[in-house]
Amino acid sequence: EAQVTQNPRYLITVTGKKLTVTCSQNMNHEYMSWYRQDPGLGLRQIYYSMNVEVTDKGDVPEGYKVSRKEKRNFPLILESPSPNQTSLYFCASSTNSLAEPYEQYFGPGTRLTVT
């Protein structure tokens, strides 16, 4: 089954304790992305990756890091989480064909609470 998986699905942590949210896709997609979704603000892109070893900032990258060492994985790292990073996080992937608009396949989401 084609899918994007994220782990963990729920996480409660304390300020300053480093954490990693994993994301993996099995569709051989080149493009992967992280979003956060907050009430009233919608989906905001954090980081994206065009392909292995190529990453770039989205709209709200502060406080986050990513890496893309393998095509299928795109972990999101919070080195020192703060309460304002409490949010619902989504990983997404898509092909990067230039011929068609690219359907973004989203993971199930990770609800993060930082106290």
Added chain:
Amino acid sequence: QKEVEQDPGPLSVPEGAIVSLNCTYSNSAFQYFMWYRQYSRKGPELLMYTYSSGNKEDGRFTAQVDKSSKYISLFIRDSQPSDSATYLCAITVGSYIPTFGRGTSLIVHP
């Protein structure tokens, strides 16, 4: 001004009603116009997309684009309680980095 504006709602309608969901955008270079549906506690899923001005129909759903007004719509006919979800418009400039609207929450009550 955000590039894509969408009223967050919520929009509450009775079962069987015709629903109209809308987005406006500011960048005339946008080419592809997509609608995603997001059920509670799930990730968004692509519902349909269109490229040009005009209408595109898929079952009970019709996507409409008016490039001259920079206005896109999603119509749902004979709405069902199972249509209750958040609907996000997403627009691209031919690349694979869509700009999302904030989403409109739709509630269809029996």
